[in-house]
Amino acid sequence: MTHRIDLLKQINDIFIDVLDNEEIAITESTTADDVEDWDSLSHIQLVVAVEKHFKIRFNSKEIQSWNNVGEMINCILEKGI
Amino acid sequence: MKNFLISVLVFSGLLTSSILAVFLMADGRSDSYYARFTTPAQHSLIIGTSRAAQGIQPAVLDTMIYKGTAHHFFNYSFSLFDSPFGPAYLQSIERKLDPRVTDGIFIVAVDPWMLCAKNEDPNDSLHFWERNSFMGNTKKVNCNPNIPYLVESYSEPYINIIRKRTGAADLILHKDGWLEVIVSMDSTLVAQRLQAKLEDYNKNYLPVYKFSSVRFSYLKQTISFLQNHGKVYLVRLPAHRKIMEMEDRLLPGFEQKIEEVAAGFKVDYLSFAAKNADYDYVDGNHLYKASGKILSHQLARWITEKK
Amino acid sequence: MIFNSIPFAGFFVIFFLLYWFVFNRNIKLQNGLILAGSYFFYAWWDWRFLALLVGSSLLNYLLGIWIARSTSEKKRNGLLYLGLLQGLGGLIFFKYYNFFLTSFAHAFSEINIELEMSTLNIILPLGISFYTFRTISYLLDVHKNKIKPSTDWVVFFSYVGFFPSLISGPIDKAKLLIPQLENKREFSNREASTGLRQILWGLFKKLVIADNCSDITNHIFNNYPTLPASTLVLGALFYTIQLYADFSGYSDMAIGFARLLGFNITKNFNYPFFAQNIADYWRRWHISLTAWLTEYVFTPLSIKFRDYGKAGLALAIIINFTICGLWHGANWTFVLYGFLHGCYFIPLIIKGTLNKKRKKGAATLLPGFAEFGNMVATFIVVMFTNILFRSDSIVQATDYFGYIFSMSIFSLPVLINKAGTVIVFSASMFFVEWLGRNQNFALETLEHRFPKPARWAIYYGLAMLIFLFAGKDQQFIYVQF
Numbered sequence: 005m006t007h008r009i010d011l012l013k014q015i016n017d018i019f020i021d022v023l024d025n026e027e028i029a030i031t032e033s034t035t036a037d038d039v040e041d042w043d044s045l046s047h048i049q050l051v052v053a054v055e056k057h058f059k060i061r062f063n064s065k066e067i068q069s070w071n072n073v074g075e076m077i078n079c080i081l082e083k084g085i
Numbered sequence: 086m087k088n089f090l091i092s093v094l095v096f097s098g099l100l101t102s103s104i105l106a107v108f109l110m111a112d113g114r115s116d117s118y119y120a121r122f123t124t125p126a127q128h129s130l131i132i133g134t135s136r137a138a139q140g141i142q143p144a145v146l147d148t149m150i151y152k153g154t155a156h157h158f159f160n161y162s163f164s165l166f167d168s169p170f171g172p173a174y175l176q177s178i179e180r181k182l183d184p185r186v187t188d189g190i191f192i193v194a195v196d197p198w199m200l201c202a203k204n205e206d207p208n209d210s211l212h213f214w215e216r217n218s219f220m221g222n223t224k225k226v227n228c229n230p231n232i233p234y235l236v237e238s239y240s241e242p243y244i245n246i247i248r249k250r251t252g253a254a255d256l257i258l259h260k261d262g263w264l265e266v267i268v269s270m271d272s273t274l275v276a277q278r279l280q281a282k283l284e285d286y287n288k289n290y291l292p293v294y295k296f297s298s299v300r301f302s303y304l305k306q307t308i309s310f311l312q313n314h315g316k317v318y319l320v321r322l323p324a325h326r327k328i329m330e331m332e333d334r335l336l337p338g339f340e341q342k343i344e345e346v347a348a349g350f351k352v353d354y355l356s357f358a359a360k361n362a363d364y365d366y367v368d369g370n371h372l373y374k375a376s377g378k379i380l381s382h383q384l385a386r387w388i389t390e391k392k
Numbered sequence: 393m394i395f396n397s398i399p400f401a402g403f404f405v406i407f408f409l410l411y412w413f414v415f416n417r418n419i420k421l422q423n424g425l426i427l428a429g430s431y432f433f434y435a436w437w438d439w440r441f442l443a444l445l446v447g448s449s450l451l452n453y454l455l456g457i458w459i460a461r462s463t464s465e466k467k468r469n470g471l472l473y474l475g476l477l478q479g480l481g482g483l484i485f486f487k488y489y490n491f492f493l494t495s496f497a498h499a500f501s502e503i504n505i506e507l508e509m510s511t512l513n514i515i516l517p518l519g520i521s522f523y524t525f526r527t528i529s530y531l532l533d534v535h536k537n538k539i540k541p542s543t544d545w546v547v548f549f550s551y552v553g554f555f556p557s558l559i560s561g562p563i564d565k566a567k568l569l570i571p572q573l574e575n576k577r578e579f580s581n582r583e584a585s586t587g588l589r590q591i592l593w594g595l596f597k598k599l600v601i602a603d604n605c606s607d608i609t610n611h612i613f614n615n616y617p618t619l620p621a622s623t624l625v626l627g628a629l630f631y632t633i634q635l636y637a638d639f640s641g642y643s644d645m646a647i648g649f650a651r652l653l654g655f656n657i658t659k660n661f662n663y664p665f666f667a668q669n670i671a672d673y674w675r676r677w678h679i680s681l682t683a684w685l686t687e688y689v690f691t692p693l694s695i696k697f698r699d700y701g702k703a704g705l706a707l708a709i710i711i712n713f714t715i716c717g718l719w720h721g722a723n724w725t726f727v728l729y730g731f732l733h734g735c736y737f738i739p740l741i742i743k744g745t746l747n748k749k750r751k752k753g754a755a756t757l758l759p760g761f762a763e764f765g766n767m768v769a770t771f772i773v774v775m776f777t778n779i780l781f782r783s784d785s786i787v788q789a790t791d792y793f794g795y796i797f798s799m800s801i802f803s804l805p806v807l808i809n810k811a812g813t814v815i816v817f818s819a820s821m822f823f824v825e826w827l828g829r830n831q832n833f834a835l836e837t838l839e840h841r842f843p844k845p846a847r848w849a850i851y852y853g854l855a856m857l858i859f860l861f862a863g864k865d866q867q868f869i870y871v872q873f
Contacts, residue, residue, distance in 0.1 A: 044686040045671070048694040048705070064695045069536060086412065089581045093588070096848070100855050107860070242604075244860040 008032075011077050011085070018053045022046065032074030058085050107246055108230045113258035114249040116241065118163055118219060120258040123229035126183035127159040129315070131262070132307065133194030134169065136322045137162035140372035141192065142381040143261035149385035150190065160262030162194065163220065169199040170303040171213050173221040178307065180226045182314060189315030190388065193308065194322055195343055197336035198290070200300050207297035265374060268367050279369035283327055286370075296336055308350050318388055319347055319354040322380070323361035325369035353391045355384070393436045394868060395645045396595055403433065404649065411653060412579055419576050423546045426573075426653075430555035434518070437559065441517035444482070449552040451478055452527040456534045456541035456548070468535060475531040479524045486516055491722030519559045521719060521873050523552050525684055530566040532688060539567050547573045554657075556649040560642055560870045562658040562680035569657065577654030582839075587651030589835050592851060594644030595858050597637040601821055603863030604814050605634035611808065613782055613792075621796045622805040628796075630811075631782050632775040633818050636665065638869045639678070644833055658683075663829045664774075665822065666759075668766040670736040673774060674713075685716050702741050709741070710734035720781070720873050725789055729780040736773060759826070813861065 012032065019028045023041040036042045042050070051067055054076070060083040070076045113120040117138070129151075131141050143158035151157060161181050168174045182189070204212040215221055219238035225231060235243075257265045311317045321343070323329070332339065340356060347354035357364075357380065364376035372380060393400045407429050415425045435442050455475045459468050484492075500506070530551075533539045542548040551569050612619060612627030619627075643660035650657045658680045667673035674682050690712040697704030710731060717730020759767065776793075783789035828834030838847055 043675075044691055045694075045705075047691070048698055051695070052698050064692060065536075067695050068691065071538075086579050086581070089579075089584050092585075096851065099852065100859075103852075103856060104859055240864070242861050242863065247860075 008077060008081075011080060012073070014057065015054065015073065015077070018057055019050065022049050022053050030073050032072065032077065034073045035071065054080070058083070060085065105230075107243055108232055108235050110250060111230055111235060111239075111246045112250070113260065114254045114256070115246045116239065117256055117258055117264055118167075119231065119234060119239065120260065121159075121161060121163075121181075121262050122223060122226045122231045122234050124159065124227065124260065124262075126227050127161070127181055128156050128183055128186050129158045129190045130178065130182060130311075131158060131160040131162055131192045131194070132168075132178065132311075133162035133192075133322075134196070134199060135162070135164045135264070136196065136324070136371055137192075137194035138164070138262070138264040139266055139367075139374075140322050140377045140380060141194070141384065142263050142374075142377055144259075144263070145378055145381035146192075146385045146388075147261075149382070150388060157261060158190070158192075160264070162262075165198050167215045167218050167220040169202070169213075169215065170300045170307055171215060172210055172303065173213065173215045173218075175303055175307050175310065177220055177223070177226060179310065180224070182311075184314075186314045189311070191311040191315060191317045192384070192388075193304075193311070193317060193319050195304065195319055196321060196324075197332040197339045198294060200296060200304065200336060200339075200342075201294040202297040202300060203290075203293045203295075207295040208299045210299050266367060266371065270365065270367070270373060275365075275367065278367065279325060279327070282368045282370055283331075286328065286331060291331060291335060294335060301342075305346060305350070308346070308352065312350065312352075316392075317350070317352045318391070319343060319352055320384060321354075321356040321358055322372065323357040323364055325366050326361060328369050329358060329361055353387075355387050393433060394871075395591075395642070395649070396599060396865075399436070403429075403436075408652060419574075420546065422577070423544075423550055423573060426555075427546055427550045427553065430550065430553040430558060433555040434553065434558060438518050440515075441520075444517055444520070445523065445553055446549070448478060448482065448524070448527060449549045450545075451475065452531060452552070453542070453545055453548045455531060457543060459531070459534050460541045472531055472535045476528065479528045479531075483520060483524050486514055486520055488718075488722045489514060495724075516872070518871070522561045522563055523558060525563045525681075526552055526566070529563075529684060529688065533566060539570075542566070542570050542574075544574065554650075554655075556646045556653075556655075557657055560639075560646070560868055560873075561678075562643060562646065562660040563684055564658045564680065565684075569655070572655050579654060583654065584652050585839075586836060587648040589648075589838060589851070590644045590651065590833050591648035592854055592858075593833060593835050594641040594648060596854055597641030597644065597821060598868070599641075599858050599862035600817050601814065602634045602638035602641060603866045604810055604817070604861070605630045605637065605863075606866050607810055607863060608808050608814065609634055609782070616792050616795060619795075619806060620803040621798050622803055623808070624792060624796045626805050626808075626811070628775050628779050628782075630814065632771070632778045633814075635778060635781070635869060636661075637818075637821070638866075642868045642870065647833075659832055663825055665771055666767055666826065666829055667770050668763065669740060669770055670733065670773060671740055673770050674733070681716070681719070685712055685719075689715055706734075706738050706741050709737045713737075723784075724786050725780045725783050728786065728789075729777060732777050732780070757827075817857075817861070 012030065016028065016030050019030060019039070019042075020026060023039070023046060025041055028039060030039070036044075036047065051062065055061060058080060060080065062079065066079050070079065111119055131137055131143065133141075138160060141160060141162070143160050146158045147156075159181075161178065162168060163174075168177075201207065202213060204214065206212070210216075219234065222237050223231075223234050225233050239246075255267050257267070259265060308317050308319075321340075324332075336342075340358065343354055343356075364380060365373040366376070367373050393403065407425075411422060411425055411429075415422045431442060431446075434445060452475055455471050459471045462468050462471065497506075530539075534541045542551070547570060550573055551564075551566060554564070554569065557564060609627055609631045612623060612630070616624055616627070640661040647657055647659070660678060660680050662676040662679060664673050664677040667676050690708055693708035693711055694705060697708050700707070711734070713734030714727060714730040717726040717728070717733070720726045720729075758764075779792050780786075780789045783792060825834045828836065831837055835850075838850065842850065
């Protein structure tokens with residue numbers, strides 16, 4: 005469980021960096037609707053940043069299946085991180 | 086739900102009465118046609134297009150022909166687009182004429198354009214333009230206010246009904262159907278308007294108007310219908326020389342055609358064509374009102390002589 | 393039967409009463425009424441393609457169930473492709489067949505090969521671009537397990553054919569509309585009067601602004617070679633206002649009618665002319681279409697191109713907007729229109745300011761200086777590109793541009809009949825929308841701001857303005873797409 009919390013923190017930092025907004029504080033249930041600058045355009049930049057950070061590669065289906073941050077974390081965990 | 090429906094009904098009622106109030110304000114200044122559909126059915130009619138609408142003044146005819154009687158002339162002429170001879174115009178005339186009349190006087194103004202059609206096949210009466218204009222659409226022609234006309238055929242924003250009552254009018258449609266045009270007769274302006282008219286007719290009318298035997302036959306049907314209700318007089322109104330030259334090209338032998346019709350129906354025909362230099366025109370096509378008054382006098386005298 | 397016609401008013405009043413008073417006891421019955429009413433509405437426009445609407449509803453209904461039921465990935469994909477083939481195939485055949493044919497023939501004749509091809513006389517089935525996009529999104533979402541397939545055929549057929557948004561959108565997603573069809577709708581005084589208010593506002597935009605604009609723009613675009621350049625600029629300006637008033641007015645009416653029936657459908661406009669840049673503009677213009685394209689075109693493309701950085705992003709956006717342009721119709725003008733809008737994103741991508749949504753402005757009476765400057769700049773870009781949107785061919789559009797950049801730009805524009813009225817009303821519309829820009833439509837929260845007598849005075853005033861100043865009946869522009 006601590007691993008998940010740690011991952012969430014790392015992802016939060018990525019969001020702050022990519023979206024250029026210090027105030028972002030995401031949780032597992034956060035969706036794109038909850039973060040003002042997280043839209044379809046920034047989504048892909050977030051994905052690329054996450055991939056680079058964890059040195060993993062998602063496939064297209066995985067990326068489009070996420071409904072919230074938690075599901076993204078599940079997917080990262082599946083990659084063995 | 087109940088409150089909602091009541092509110093909607095009250096609001097609709099309020100709105101409908103306001104709309105009616107605006108419609109009640111419609112009159113001879115609203116457009117060039119409306120007022121003709123707001124009188125009761127008539128006794129004696131002037132039939133024709135815009136030339137007759139502006140050129141023949143019923144008031145003048147009344148003083149000479151109907152003095153001391155209860156009868157009046159009514160100008161039921163419209164425009165070349167809307168009232169050339171044809172099924173739509175004839176039906177409209179039938180509606181406007183009081184069916185009990187047997188001693189009416191009917192002045193039918195003729196010109197070459199009225200016997201022509203601009204649709205591809207000039208004898209295809211289903212595609213006559215006026216069929217879908219107010220002429221074909223207005224079934225009620227004797228009611229005031231004429232709401233069907235205002236709803237279906239009034240072609241301007243309704244604000245103009247109000248606006249035109251207050252502003253300086255340049256067109257006034259009198260209660261007797263005469264369309265008075267208020268326009269400057271400064272000679273340069275007249276020349277400009279003539280030039281514009283000639284260009285327009287040369288470009289948009291002469292090439293597309295073709296003789297229509299259907300329209301010609303409707304001239305005869307119109308005469309024959311009116312003869313059941315009184316006496317018919319045929320008249321050709323004058324126009325500027327250059328316009329009349331165009332008409333000779335459009336339909337050579339027009340005068341002869343009409344004389345034959347007149348002889349066939351035993352009606353009198355008066356052509357002002359040869360005297361066209363005696364009158365002033367606002368744009369070459371339409372008589373100026375002072376000239377129209379003189380012409381109406383001459384016309385009335387001729388009718389009294391023939392009567 | 394367009395919304396602003398007497399037959400539709402009659403239809404809707406009868407429908408409304410039946411819906412709430414006769415068929416309200418049972419939701420199945422009420423949905424049946426929606427379906428029957430929608431098909432009646434469609435048949436009134438054009439009964440010939442009703443079978444196509446019913447047929448594609450049926451196919452997509454079955455495919456949705458089969459996709460969800462099947463466990464084999466291969467079979468699921470196969471069924472999805474079948475649905476896409478039918479949807480896109482129908483669209484391509486009816487909308488683009490002749491266009492592709494003539495374009496191919498033209499391309500081959502460039503290299504001196506003459507092809508003998510005859511075009512077909514095809515009529516575009518009404519609303520096909522809109523309802524096809526609904527069925528496609530439905531299948532894709534079922535396939536991705538984002539939604540469960542609908543198992544009530546009346547609900548699904550009503551979703552595809554829902555009459556307020558059938559002819560010209562908004563393109564509602566199944567996730568939004570199907571649950572509303574499945575659950576009982578409650579009548580609410582407040583929702584209903586908000587709906588009526590939105591219809592009134594839509595009528596004002598359509599009849600007073602768009603229809604009067606169209607007199608002016610038709611005149612200018614038909615006579616552009618004879619007019620001074622300054623008038624041509626005005627033509628582009630009025631057309632841009634017209635297009636907005638026409639389509640957002642239509643959308644307001646569609647949403648309002650749905651509201652009267654207890655439905656909340658997709659918002660289609662969010663004050664696009666207050667946008668701060670072109671990306672912002674497209675988040676606010678025809679939202680249901682751009683959201684659709686973003687989800688099903690742009691996102692997959694951007695994932696594919698994500699290794700190429702900004703260039704990949706730009707490419708995905710350009711392809712996305714070219715398709716967006718082409719969606720409007722089979723004409724190179726629309727293709728170029730979309731392509732150009734895609735290109736306008738490039739500076740934003742390079743600067744990296746693409747996803748900087750501006751903070752929502754406080755409800756100030758007037759915009760700030762920089763804010764206003766950005767609005768005007770965005771408007772001008774959109775306005776000039778709209779010349780393509782309005783033109784019948786690329787040649788006409790380039791001609792029009794050519795005349796604009798001639799010397800006569802410094803001449804006074806020819807005064808056009810009605811222009812004054814249109815300017816006054818457009819300015820008032822934009823002002824009212826500016827004040828109401830944080831609402832779903834400008835008059836949404838009127839009841840919190842004004843007491844009842846004042847509200848009634850506003851409704852009465854608006855209704856009388858519509859009656860007195862309405863232009864001649866014009867078809868909605870987006871109905872042809």
